[in-house]
Structures are given as C-alpha cells and as structure tokens.
Amino acid sequence: MAVFKRTPILKDQLTHYCPGCGHGIAHRLVAEVIDELGIRERTIGTAPVGCAVLLYNYFNCDVIECAHGRSPAVATGIKRVQPDKIVFTYQGDGDLAAIGTAETIHAANRGENITVIFVNNAIYGMTGGQMAPTTMLGQVTTTTQHGRGGQGEGPPIKVCELLSTLGGVCYLERTAVSTPKDVMNAKRAIKKAFQNQIDGKGFSLVEVLSMCPTDWKLSPAQSVDFVNEKMKPVFPLGVYKDQ
Amino acid sequence: MAVFKRTPILKDQLTHYCPGCGHGIAHRLVAEVIDELGIRERTIGTAPVGCAVLLYNYFNCDVIECAHGRSPAVATGIKRVQPDKIVFTYQGDGDLAAIGTAETIHAANRGENITVIFVNNAIYGMTGGQMAPTTMLGQVTTTTQHGRGGQGEGPPIKVCELLSTLGGVCYLERTAVSTPKDVMNAKRAIKKAFQNQIDGKGFSLVEVLSMCPTDWKLSPAQSVDFVNEKMKPVFPLGVYKDQ
Amino acid sequence: MTKIRFETHRCKGCGLCVLFCPRKNLRLSDSLNEQGLSYPEEIDPDGCTGCGLCFRMCPDTAIEVQSPKKDNQDKQ
Amino acid sequence: MTKIRFETHRCKGCGLCVLFCPRKNLRLSDSLNEQGLSYPEEIDPDGCTGCGLCFRMCPDTAIEVQSPKKDNQDKQ
Amino acid sequence: MKETKILIAGAGGQGVVVVGNILSRACVIERKNVVGMVAYGAEMRGGTAYATVILSEEEIGSPFVEHPDMAIILNRPSLDKFEPDILPGGMALLNTSLTGSMLKRGDLQRIDVAATQIAHDLGNVKVANIVTIGALIEHTKLLSMASVEQGLSDLFSSKNPKLVPLNIKALRAGAEQSRYISLRPAVSTRS
Amino acid sequence: MKETKILIAGAGGQGVVVVGNILSRACVIERKNVVGMVAYGAEMRGGTAYATVILSEEEIGSPFVEHPDMAIILNRPSLDKFEPDILPGGMALLNTSLTGSMLKRGDLQRIDVAATQIAHDLGNVKVANIVTIGALIEHTKLLSMASVEQGLSDLFSSKNPKLVPLNIKALRAGAEQSRYISLRPAVSTRS
Amino acid sequence: MAEAAIQAGCRFFAGYPITPQNEVPEYMSWRMPQAGGVFIQAESEVAAINMIFGASAAGARCMTSSSSPGISLKQEGISYIAAAELPCVIANMQRGGPGLGNIRASQGDYFQAVKSGGHGDYHLIVVAPATLQELYTLTMNAFDWADYYRNPVMILGDGILGQMAEPVEILPYQPILEIPEKDYILTGCRGRLSRVIKTLILDPADGLVRHNEHLQEKYKRIESEISLCEEYQTADAELVVTGFGVTGRIAKAAVRKARKKGLAVGWIRPITLWPFPKQAYQEAVRAASKMLVVEMNHGQMIEDVKLATECAVPTEFMGKGGGWYPDEKSILDKIESMIKQPAAAAKGRVS
Amino acid sequence: MAEAAIQAGCRFFAGYPITPQNEVPEYMSWRMPQAGGVFIQAESEVAAINMIFGASAAGARCMTSSSSPGISLKQEGISYIAAAELPCVIANMQRGGPGLGNIRASQGDYFQAVKSGGHGDYHLIVVAPATLQELYTLTMNAFDWADYYRNPVMILGDGILGQMAEPVEILPYQPILEIPEKDYILTGCRGRLSRVIKTLILDPADGLVRHNEHLQEKYKRIESEISLCEEYQTADAELVVTGFGVTGRIAKAAVRKARKKGLAVGWIRPITLWPFPKQAYQEAVRAASKMLVVEMNHGQMIEDVKLATECAVPTEFMGKGGGWYPDEKSILDKIESMIKQPAAAAKGRVS
Ligand SMILES: Cc1ncc(C[n+]2csc(CCOP(=O)(O)OP(=O)(O)O)c2C)c(N)n1
Ligand SMILES: Cc1ncc(C[n+]2csc(CCOP(=O)(O)OP(=O)(O)O)c2C)c(N)n1
Ligand code: SF4
Ligand code: SF4
Ligand code: SF4
Ligand code: SF4
Ligand code: SF4
Numbered sequence A, B: 001m002a003v004f005k006r007t008p009i010l011k012d013q014l015t016h017y018c019p020g021c022g023h024g025i026a027h028r029l030v031a032e033v034i035d036e037l038g039i040r041e042r043t044i045g046t047a048p049v050g051c052a053v054l055l056y057n058y059f060n061c062d063v064i065e066c067a068h069g070r071s072p073a074v075a076t077g078i079k080r081v082q083p084d085k086i087v088f089t090y091q092g093d094g095d096l097a098a099i100g101t102a103e104t105i106h107a108a109n110r111g112e113n114i115t116v117i118f119v120n121n122a123i124y125g126m127t128g129g130q131m132a133p134t135t136m137l138g139q140v141t142t143t144t145q146h147g148r149g150g151q152g153e154g155p156p157i158k159v160c161e162l163l164s165t166l167g168g169v170c171y172l173e174r175t176a177v178s179t180p181k182d183v184m185n186a187k188r189a190i191k192k193a194f195q196n197q198i199d200g201k202g203f204s205l206v207e208v209l210s211m212c213p214t215d216w217k218l219s220p221a222q223s224v225d226f227v228n229e230k231m232k233p234v235f236p237l238g239v240y241k242d243q
Numbered sequence C, D: 001m002t003k004i005r006f007e008t009h010r011c012k013g014c015g016l017c018v019l020f021c022p023r024k025n026l027r028l029s030d031s032l033n034e035q036g037l038s039y040p041e042e043i044d045p046d047g048c049t050g051c052g053l054c055f056r057m058c059p060d061t062a063i064e065v066q067s068p069k070k071d072n073q074d075k076q
Numbered sequence E, F: 001m002k003e004t005k006i007l008i009a010g011a012g013g014q015g016v017v018v019v020g021n022i023l024s025r026a027c028v029i030e031r032k033n034v035v036g037m038v039a040y041g042a043e044m045r046g047g048t049a050y051a052t053v054i055l056s057e058e059e060i061g062s063p064f065v066e067h068p069d070m071a072i073i074l075n076r077p078s079l080d081k082f083e084p085d086i087l088p089g090g091m092a093l094l095n096t097s098l099t100g101s102m103l104k105r106g107d108l109q110r111i112d113v114a115a116t117q118i119a120h121d122l123g124n125v126k127v128a129n130i131v132t133i134g135a136l137i138e139h140t141k142l143l144s145m146a147s148v149e150q151g152l153s154d155l156f157s158s159k160n161p162k163l164v165p166l167n168i169k170a171l172r173a174g175a176e177q178s179r180y181i182s183l184r185p186a187v188s189t190r191s
Numbered sequence G, H: 001m002a003e004a005a006i007q008a009g010c011r012f013f014a015g016y017p018i019t020p021q022n023e024v025p026e027y028m029s030w031r032m033p034q035a036g037g038v039f040i041q042a043e044s045e046v047a048a049i050n051m052i053f054g055a056s057a058a059g060a061r062c063m064t065s066s067s068s069p070g071i072s073l074k075q076e077g078i079s080y081i082a083a084a085e086l087p088c089v090i091a092n093m094q095r096g097g098p099g100l101g102n103i104r105a106s107q108g109d110y111f112q113a114v115k116s117g118g119h120g121d122y123h124l125i126v127v128a129p130a131t132l133q134e135l136y137t138l139t140m141n142a143f144d145w146a147d148y149y150r151n152p153v154m155i156l157g158d159g160i161l162g163q164m165a166e167p168v169e170i171l172p173y174q175p176i177l178e179i180p181e182k183d184y185i186l187t188g189c190r191g192r193l194s195r196v197i198k199t200l201i202l203d204p205a206d207g208l209v210r211h212n213e214h215l216q217e218k219y220k221r222i223e224s225e226i227s228l229c230e231e232y233q234t235a236d237a238e239l240v241v242t243g244f245g246v247t248g249r250i251a252k253a254a255v256r257k258a259r260k261k262g263l264a265v266g267w268i269r270p271i272t273l274w275p276f277p278k279q280a281y282q283e284a285v286r287a288a289s290k291m292l293v294v295e296m297n298h299g300q301m302i303e304d305v306k307l308a309t310e311c312a313v314p315t316e317f318m319g320k321g322g323g324w325y326p327d328e329k330s331i332l333d334k335i336e337s338m339i340k341q342p343a344a345a346a347k348g349r350v351s
C-alpha cells in the first residue's frame, strides 16, 4: 500500500512561504530524492538569498547559506574539498541568473560535479516582486510597471538554453510544478541530477518553473494557470542536455 | 590608385604591444571602420583592463577606461544617456568572458545598442599568461602548467555560441586576424557591427581570434599557425547570429 | 482502503489540492485554522481514490494519503 | 606604379609582413632600428605588386603601400 | 495626550503596513506630528510583520516604539510576541477571530473585534486590518473617523479606487461590532 | 664597499629581471646580504622595465634604489630615463648596440659593450642581457665570476637546462669584449 | 529621496533590489521615464555602479542606491569613480551586519563610508540625514556637491529611514552652488580634442603621486568649505552627547529631557560625516569635560570624535550593532550617571 | 608566501590573476596538486572569495590572494566570512590607488583592511610583514590564528614584497597554537545533528545583536592575546618614528643613522595592524615628546597611533600615495628638523 506523506528529511516545521508558493513543492521533491537515494548523511546543501534563504529550517541535512548569487562558487569550494559529499545548490532566478550569472556559467563550464536546483518564478520573490532576468515580456512587476520590455530590459533569459552551449555541462532539464504530472516529472529530473553527481558525471541543473502567487498578485489557482499558459510557451519544458 | 596607410584616427604613436601581437591589427581595423563611416567625432570607446588598456593612446576619439570586465555596464550607462553617440567596447577574453561574464551577458540580452570588439587570444596577456576562459584544452599557461583541463578547469567557453541563445542580441560573428583574408573579413564584420549600431539594431559583437606570441611563448609566425591550426577548429569562424 | 488525513495546522489554504483532485472530492472548509485560513475537507468520505494528486500538489505537506495503489511514497 | 615604404622606427620586427608577402619579396634586415630590432626590406625593388597584404598583416602600421589596383585604403 | 505610540502586528500579508499608513495619513490631515515605521521579517516574506505609529503634538524624538500605548494584534503569534511589550495599563486591540480573547496580563485594557470573521462575512478576509482600525478609532477617539476615512480613501484611490467602498464598509463594521472591555488594571489594584 | 646599488634597465622582454636574479643568486652564494627588486610598467607589457639589486655586508634598510652606484642600460629610452639618477661619480654600463655611446654627464665612469650585437653574433639577441653581466663583473669585481656562473646555471637549470651553455658563452663574451672608460669626474675637476 | 533626486535633475538611475530600499528603484522605474530619464535595473550592484560610472562620464546627474552588502560589492567601482573624479550620488540604507545580517536599523557602515571601504586614498562626501525632510533636502544638495567638486557623494541612511513615514514638505529644487560646465565629459570629440577618462596613471612616473596630491588638495578644499551639524545647548554643557542620523535624533530627545531636569548637557549631531564637523566638537570641549557618543554599532564615529577633540576629554561610548537601537531612557540614565561621576582630571589628558 | 602556506597545511587556493601578485596563483597552480590540494583560478575575485567561504566551511585551510582593486571586490565576501566565523587567509599585495592606479608600492588600503572595508562591525586580524622572511613566518602564523580564532586573517603587503627578492630561510611549519577540532564544519550529518552555517540571523529578535556581542567579545580576546611589533631604542627616545611594512624598514634605517648622529630617536614598527600594538605606543610616549608617522599613503595608520596614545604628544605625518616611497635621507632630514624644534608644550595636550 502506497503512502504519500512528508519524507523524513523535511522537518516538521511550518514554512514561511506564502500559500500556493512553488518553493514548497520543490522542497518536497528535493527532500524525497535525497531520502530515496539514502544520501542525507553525506549531503551538503546551499541556501540562496531569496525566498528560500531559510531552507535550513526545513531540511534536516548540513546547509550553508551563501551570499546572493554565489552558491555555485561556494558549492565549488565545498565539493573540491570533499569530493565524496553530495553538494547541491538551490537558487532562485535572481540569485542564479542575475547577480550570480558569472558564478553559474563558470561552475557549469568547469563541470563541477554538483547538482543545481533552479527555481524559476519569473520574479524577485523575497524583495517584493521586482523584475527577474526570467520575467516575461509584458509581465508587470514593481520595477516594470508597464510590463517588461518597454524600457530596454530585453527578453527573458533562458537558462537551460544558455548553459547548453557550455562544454562542461552534463545535464540540463526544464521542469515545472504546476500540474501533478509536471511534479512527477520534476522529481524524476531532480533524481537524475543527484544520481549524476553520485556517478561523478559533473554539472547537472534542473530548472523548475514555479508559482509566486504573492508577487504575481494572482491567486494560487491563477498562478498555476500562469505557469501553464504563460510561462511554458516561453520556457519550453524538456531536456536541454544529457551526456 | 589604392593607398594602404595608417588611417587618421590612429595616432602616430608607437604601441606598447609586443611584436606580432594581434591587438595592433584589430586596432587598425576598428580605426579604419570608424574613419570610413565618418563617425569619429561622435564615437566613444571603452578601454578594458588588459593589454589594450592604453587604447586611448592610439585612438583619436573619446575613450573611457573601465574597471576590469565592466565595459558593457559602462557602455550601457553612456549609451543610455547619449543614444545618438556611437559607443564601442574593446575587450579581451579575461575581461569579457571571465570577470565580466555577467555584464556581457546582460548587456547583450538587454540588446544595448552598442558594438563590442572581443579580442580572443586564449590567454591573459597583460598579467603574464595565465589561463583565460577561452584557453584551449591542453594549452599550457602559467596557471595550467600541465595544460588546461587536468584540474577541473573545463573546456574553453565559446562566447559567440553562448550569446547566440540570448533574445536581445542582434549580431554575432567570429573572425580572426591570422591571414590576410581573415583580416579583410574581420574588417567587414566590424564595419557591420558599427553599422548595426548606427541603424539602431542593438547589440553586436565581433569576436577576433588574435595572436599573443609573448604569452604563448611562440614566435609571431608560429602564433599565426597556432590561431589557424589550433584555435580555428575549436572556435569556428562565421556568423552566429544576424537579425 | 484509502485514507486521507489533513494536517490542518500546516495548511495555508492555497486550494491547490482542491483544484487538482481529479474526483473533485475536496473543498475548503468554512471554519478557519489557527492561522485564520480555510483548509481542505473531503466532500464524500468515500470519494477519494487515493491517487495522491492532492499530496503531490500541496506546497505545505499538509496532506497524507494512504493509497491502495502500487508502490509507496510516489517513488520513481 | 607600386611603391612600398617602411616606417622602420615603428617596426617591431615581427616578420608577419615577410611571412605573408605572396611574392616572397620581403626579408628582415641585418641592421637594427632604434629599438634594436630587424625590420623588413624589399628583396627585389620591382617585385612588389602592391597587393597590400604586408600592410594588412602588420600589427604596427609600419608599412605604406601605393598600389595600382582598384580602390584605396582596403575599404569595404 | 502628548505622545501616543501604537503598534500594529500580524502575519506578513495581513496588511499591517496599510493600517500604519492610514493612521499616519489621518494624523497629517489633523495636523498632528507623526512618525510611522514598518518592520519586515526576513527580507520580505513570512514571519511576523509589524508597524508602528507615533502621534504627538510635539517634535518626535525616537521613531522606535518599544512599549506601545496601544497595540492592534491581528494573529496569535503576534499576541504571544508583543503582549509583554505593551505599556503597563495600555491597551490591546485583539482580532479575536485569530487571537482568541485570552490575555496573559491583567493590567491591560482590551478591545475585542472578530475582525477576520467580519471581513470574511464582508466577502474578503483581507480587509480584517481595516476592521480593526474602525474598532480602535471608535473606542479611543484618537482621531476623528472622518480623517481616517479620508486617509483611507486617499490611499486606495491612488492604488485601486474600486477598493474604497469595501474598505469603508469594513471600517464601519469594525466600529460597530467591537467591544471595549475595561479590566481594572491589575497593577493599580495591588498598589 | 658597504652597500652597492645596481640598476638594470631596458625594454620589456630584454631580460632585466633575469640579470637581477642572477646577481642576487651570486650574492647569496657569496653570503652577502641582498635585496633585489623588479618594477614593471603597465601591469606587465611594454614601456621601460627595470630591476635593482642592493648588496651589502650589513642589514639592508630601504629596498628601493633611487640613485644607483652602477647602472646597466640596455636601450636608448632607458638611458634617457635613468642617466640623471646615477649617483655622482657612479658608473654606467652601456649596451652600445642600442644606446650609442654618448653620455650627457661627464662625471660618470663607463663600461661599453655592444651586447646586442655580440648576442646576435652568438645566435640569439636575447642573451644580450647576460653579455652585460659578464662585462660588469669583469670590470668591477663586485662578485666572483664563478659565483655568477653558478647563479646563472642554478637559474636556468631549473627552467631550461639547454640554455646554460649559450648563456655561459654570452657571459664570457661580455667579459672579453667590453671596455672600461674612466672619464675624469667632471664634478671633481671643478672643485 | 527618489523624488528629491528627480527634482534635482537626476536623469539616470541604476540599481539592484535589496531590502530596505526597494522603494527607491521601484519609484524610479516609473518616475524616471516620465521625467525623461533612464532607469535600469542592473544585473547586480557591481554592474549598477559601473553603469553610473558610464552615465556620469556621459554627463548625466546620476544615482544608485543599495544597502550594506550591496554597497560592499560596489567598493571597487566607488574607488574608480572617486579616482576619475566623476560626480554621482550613492545611497546606503544600512541594515544589520556583518554578512547577510538582518534588515533592521544599523549604522555599521560608518567606517566603510567615511574611511574608504575601497582601495586607495580617496574620500566620499558623506551625509547622514535624521529625518525624512532632511533626507529630501540633502539628496538635492548631494547632486550639487557632487557636480561642484566632481566627487561621489554618499547618503548614509540608517535603514529605518527607508521604513519610516513622516510628513515631508516638498520644496522645489534650488541649486546651492554654481556648477561649472562639465568640460571633462565624453560626448564625442566634435570640434574639440578627444578626451580620456581613466584611472590608470603611468606617465610620468610620478603621475599617480601627483594625481593623489591633486585629490588631497581637493579634499582639503572640501573640508574647508562643507561641514554641517546641528547643535543644542553646547555652550554651557558639562557633558556633550553626540550621535549621527536617527541615533542623533533619539539622543536629542534624551538631552532635552536631561535639560528639563536641570542637567548641563549639550548635543551635537554631525550631518556631514565627511568632512567631519571638527570645529563644533573642538568648541564644545572648551566648555565640556565629558563626551558621550551613541551609535548603532560597536564604536566607529567615536574615533572621529576623539580625533577631532584630540582626546581632550574622557569620551564614553554607548552602542551595539545588529539592529539594536538606543531608547531615550537608557541614554538619559547614562547621562545622569556620567554627570554624577566627576571628570577624572577634567580638561587634562585622560586615558 | 605561497610555499609557507602549503607548509602550514593550506590545501585550497582560489584566486584571480592581478599584478603584483601573479606569482602566487602561478606557484599554487603547480604546487597545490603536488601537495594534494586544490588550486582554482576563479572567474573573478568575487567568485574566489566565495569559493574560500565554501572551502573553509568544508574544513580546509584555505587562502586567496589579490591586490587592491581585487580586494575591494571581495569586501562583501569578507564580511560574510567574518560574520560566519570561518577561518581563512587573504593576502593583499597593495598597489597604487585609487581606481586602477598603478602597480607601484603602496599602503593605501590600511583603512580598508583595519577599519573593515565591508559592511558591518567585524575585524580581520591584519599583519604587515616588512621582509620576505617575515612574510614567510607570518603566513604560517596566519593559518594558526585563523583556525584558532575562527576569523579571517589578512596579510597586508606593500606590493613591493611581491617584487622583491631576498634570501629566505625555509623553516618547517610549527603550529604556534593548539587548534581545537573544527566542530562547526559541514561534512554531511552522519552520526550527528545537521549543521548550518549562516549569517542571516533573525531568531530571536535580538539574535543578531547577540551575535555581534559575541563577535566583539572574541575581538576583545584577540586584542588581549595578539599584538606584535618591533621596537628600537624607544626607552630614552625624545622622538619616536613609526611606520608599517616596508616603510617601517626604511624608517628604521633612518633612525639608526640618526642614532649614529647622537639624536635621541626611537622606532616602532607594528607587525599586527589589527590588533594594533597600542601598549608599545603608550609606553613610548611616556618618554618621548613627539612622534613621526611615515606611510605610503595620505595618513591612515596615524589615526590609530593618535588613538593609541590618546593624542598625548604632537604627532607629525610624512607620506604620499600612488607609488611614492620615503627614502632614508628625507626621513632623516625630517627627524633632524623635528628634534631641533622644541615640543610645543611637551606632554600636555597639543592641537
Ligand atoms: C548583494 C545583495 N544584493 C541584493 C540582495 C537583496 N535580495 C535578496 S533576495 C533577492 C532576489 C530574490 O529573487 P530570486 O533569486 O528570484 O528568489 P525568489 O525570492 O524569487 O525565490 C535580492 C535581490 C541581497 N541580499 N544581497
Ligand atoms: C579587479 C581586477 N582584477 C584583476 C586585474 C588584473 N588584470 C589585469 S588585465 C587582466 C586580464 C587580461 O586578460 P584579457 O582580458 O584576456 O586581455 P589581454 O591582455 O589578453 O588582451 C587581469 C586579470 C585587475 N586589474 N582588476
Ligand atoms: S513571495 Fe513568492 S516565491 Fe516568495 S514565498 Fe511568497 S509566493 Fe513564494
Ligand atoms: S602579451 Fe600578448 S596580447 Fe599582450 S601585447 Fe604582448 S602579444 Fe599582445
Ligand atoms: S488522493 Fe486523489 S482522490 Fe483523494 S483527495 Fe487526494 S486528489 Fe482527491
Ligand atoms: S494544497 Fe495543502 S496547503 Fe494548499 S489548501 Fe490543500 S492542504 Fe492546504
Ligand atoms: S604589397 Fe604585396 S607584394 Fe608588395 S611587399 Fe607587400 S605583400 Fe609583398
């Protein structure tokens, strides 16, 4: 008989996330994967600066909180010193694709044997809804009040496509948590990204399209639609690299 | 009757470059293009931190010297304030693709209407021959004394390929200055990159594969062979984007 | 036998479980939990198939499902 | 009439002009310029076709060529 | 009244900042000196949020409020957190829908209003914060209800004028459906 | 001799650092105190490069050399730049291939050596710097030629042992083909 | 602040979000285009400060804003801007540090702002407003100072300034200085010689030494020309209390209460932190025999107070970092205890 | 320095090339793998310092090295490392500033190193070697201090140290402190509770205040336990000359000459800049009636000298930035002129 319940690595702790926030689902998936792979006791995670900064309150494993955008560099430092440990970063779109652009690209290109969970909610959640590098054209944010694109902001950056040109990268997949099927698929991808690290294959990144009802100023249900109808066409799901 | 001689924008000033250095050729091409387009008096260039830091000693136009890697951000500031001016950056591979990665990618993605001349000599010239992001696998530098790749440095980053995934980019071409034909072609590409800016088309970048005999520890003649035989297969010449 | 249990104190009332229940067997309560939020309740106590979709979509692991189906824990 | 002129004080002796002259009409001098470097000289004063390749490859604009051919200045 | 310090506390998203903002605007309308302040939790999300307002006839020194004269408490965790800070003999306004109506201290005066329930009945739990303003003003007469309505309209009409009527309704409901409970101050009984 | 300060100047790439390095090594072999220093131009490329060496029997204070007792000058721009700095009555060693043999000052002693020409004849202009060392040591006896040869071999054998013989040859050629020219110090004639 | 900047002619803003100052870029993002200016949300604080470098070189009045960790990232750029003598305004709404810290009120970045957090010898003009009204006015002045002296100006706020709401009287912009024409900006070299803006100074050999001397002369001039502070009853004070920004404001309330109690206490609040208003302190210690410095950090401005007074009187410190703030009462208590105890060897040298 | 680091057990180095310290990463790049350690040429100084953050959290003795502009870029990271109390060694081979400046010898980053160039209240342990031998030894000590106090240590070199060649006696590494086991590092939580390294401190409300108090207590302890300086004939000196790093060394030569001339001159060279060896100065001014501070900048350490001595004696400054360096003769001249003129009101308070 199947039981669906909170996996042990997730502490019995209420999260600080808003109702309907995709971070909660992404957390669960990462936690389940770690538990299923039996690697909790040799896993070291990084917390980003972003809504997930308090990640260590929810995961029962070693965690280091990094300066905004620098998780890949910090993870590099850890993994090189302890190659037998499983090191993952968990980063938002501002963290990974704006201030952390250089660290992301170079860690990826070096082929650091780490796993990156990239939660793309097309917005700066924690700071209250400013434009992110992945904000879509026309999307209204507190810093693009007439919609992105009108004042030379350029189009959204597509991280998987960008990184796919780098020789050092092993595995890239874009997933979502906006339907049950997507959630299952995201879990498969995350598991693969961790397995790659266990197998010593190098840099793996799973992008997760995720809801931010609060800063999108939508209800949770509308947020799910937003991901499915607005984000997926711009950020097509799928495998971008798998070597 | 054709005359081949130094174009007026190039001051009659001996450069500090080493014998056989590709920067000299790249300088001449940029200078000729500016003169031919008649835009000297409305051009503002940026000098990088790299061997070309003294660029303003050679170009008779307004120039600003930027912090290492930040030329695209500085150029953004200038161009947004004075959209009628022609703004170009001139950057090395360390400047553009290592410390300046984020500035490069985001200026490109915003589609800043500027022209970037990217001199890729697969090495840090100015600081004495350390590995650059574009150093090739196996290439010996002062920081990869057994050749790049052995210690988790990853493969060379291919800037045109990387930027080609960004929506905001208008034009990308990789050229070289290691044969007379390449030189002519590089000039055509540079001219186009400036013309795009004049036409308001947005971000254009011309990569120039270039010789660094000193830090490669090769003669000028050998350096030309190095570009043609070693670099071109890794960095294929051609147009990567043209919209 | 299928059994669904809500940890209502964890629930934030987002309604995603309601939205995704393929049997449309959930609704948000009229009463509020300690946080002042509605939480899900079953409409028909026998209507649940134990598919686990509500669990899967819940951002707050506020639902536990015992399902008659195959393997446990949504494993892959 | 083709005429080639060297600004020997600018020359750094890299030899790229010699390397790329299609007529193999250049060589590096035995004497040295102020910087202590060899500079190019013509082997056969009439051998130059004015193709401009030496100019094009010279990193130091130390060569001027007057060519009988088409347009001036290598323009595109 | 020379200086009155008010604290508004609740969960992020309950609109404590809006309460502070409306009270501040009403002060300006009445030409009182005022300093409002907001404190968020982690950069922005989650945790307890609170705002403070100091109104005074004189120049205001510290903008910080450590011991408020009165506190509007929107949920349970805020009550736990801030009850001890209220000035002896001060006042607690409780959103009893979420706080219950238990105070640990006996020296406080109390205003009870089931703000979330009232707001829910008005069709939008988000206006619970406005309900509490109505209750506060009704029982303290700190400011005139007219200035508060004016402040509220000013605020919302710049953002979303459609929201004004609902909020005015909430304000009035708060005034009507709240209860003032004066406990004989524990401290003074003993002294 | 209590403290001798030597300057070596030339174009980037002429190997001034190597000269300083070899002299320093020779000092260490002879158990003299020594501080060497290098100055590059813009971060690394172009411009005039120079190195300095201070040798002394005592503890060395400042590592900077402002007025060298002797200067090895490898090209014209360096001569222009550094001639005025040499200590009154000091010595200039000129690579006459590139500097010519004109000094502006009359108070200096001079060693002339056509180092670049000699190096060219030996098959590699790059060893011109080593030629000048030979000349310096020959005429000043600052250090023993043996220690210098030792220092030179130590340096190159760690880098590229194949280069040792050519460099030793250059050293000796410098010793042989140089000329010491003592001008009566201009200053002292007048006094 | 944002509106004051626009009133003062600021037409270029580049910033990266960070609490507590997000309102600034948010406001700028819709107001700037209306005003015919440019708003850019940069990819990082490093990019933002370098966009400012460019915009200033192109002649615009320009501004960036951030909070502590973001300001640390700007240090290289700030050193470059100071070296190149480009005008700009930089706001630091300080939060609790070090590290990510928290977002409470703090004054932990005094040293960074005043003693140069970047490399090399340079100075920012640093102002510390205590009320929103002052923030408004000083922001306008900042643009004038920046252009007049060709120097970056930092507005060092206490974080809470960004969280406070106070009525502000919106005054129209009135230049306080006559700004010379910007004959150094890059506009293309039509009809003139080409210009270069650079900070690498190689020629002549002592070029950078001379450039430093030039900068130092300018700094001396600024020191002699700007110095703002607010004083209260220092003339006959036995004890002078001092603090900057909001701390100063709280201290003043305590000092006023002390005066009501009949204690001979005075108060100074420096408004410019660099140049530091030394003279006010020197004059104060002629009468006073003790000083008390209150800061929301672990003792930073106190060094400048001691240096200004040449350690003439015993100077005590009250303060903590990380979000602590002083309340009127504890300052008052401290004042009372200090007044009670006699000054060790008043006016002489004391350790 | 690089070899000393490896001898001391440094097994992780991340850096980005910059003159004048390129020899360090170059040396590390081949030596580190031999020693079983990790060398990474980072994509920038920002990445490098954050790699150090990670490597230190993972328990390695680790180091990064750069020069002025690069150190400015590391300020955010340094503040984080200090806040998280992670040990590491950071070398700054200073060059001429501000901006890109030049690559000559400089001491322009004293304030940045000592007064915290990053945000918030924190301290680095800062050492300033004057000879290559001392650089070698202090590098080894630095790793011990870092681990022992869980604090970053900065080696503040004068740039020239990187360009100098001097014989160095290669001594084997001898730990100077007993390092407690690192019970905070992240190794995966096998057999123990999970650990967190963080610098955002929200709970309890005054958590960050307490963390700051904890840090300050640690700093006090360090101040009481470390303090290094070299002194020469201060006991009977009328004038005490002081300077750090290479400047100190030059000043000493001048002071020795002055003594030979019979002048009552003494000399102090602080080796630790933080903690500053206050006591040595306090003792020196018991006898001396004047001080002279020599720096290769426009007056930075002089503030700490004055604060240490409570401005007890007139203190003059000699120095410039941008590549200037003092020569023995000019210091000697200055000494002679200072000795000639009588101390204004010796020992009393002087302005
Ligand atoms: C150096 C620095 N710059 C800016 C910030 C402020 N900041 C905190 S979180 C954040 C962005 C968060 O957005 P994202 O990474 O997309 O995460 P999300 O909250 O959306 O999950 C920013 C800009 C900071 N803490 N440090
Ligand atoms: C912040 C900072 N980091 C590092 C340096 C040192 N630096 C100067 S040039 C350079 C790299 C030059 O390489 P590249 O950009 O490829 O230009 P090239 O010299 O090869 O043309 C570096 C690392 C610096 N000046 N500033
Ligand atoms: S702001 Fe957005 S991302 Fe952050 S917790 Fe709320 S819903 Fe989630
Ligand atoms: S080092 Fe290389 S890139 Fe630099 S000037 Fe010399 S040859 Fe050119
Ligand atoms: S398990 Fe499936 S059927 Fe049962 S309540 Fe959940 S979603 Fe509905
Ligand atoms: S999905 Fe979870 S949090 Fe949302 S309403 Fe259902 S049980 Fe509550
Ligand atoms: S112009 Fe052509 S033919 Fe004449 S020398 Fe140059 S390369 Fe040779």
Ligand code: SF4
Residues within 6 Å of the ligand: B020, D010, D011, D012, D013, D014, D015, D016, D017, D018, D039, D040, D054, D057, D058, D059, D060, D061, D062, D063
């Ligand atoms: S190519 Fe130019 S620099 Fe090179 S040898 Fe010929 S003339 Fe001289």
Ligand SMILES: [Mg+2]
Residues within 6 Å of the ligand: A092, A093, A094, A119, A120, A121, A122, A123, A124, A125, A132
């Ligand atoms: Mg996001």
Ligand SMILES: [Mg+2]
Residues within 6 Å of the ligand: B092, B093, B094, B119, B120, B121, B122, B123, B124, B125, B132
């Ligand atoms: Mg390069």
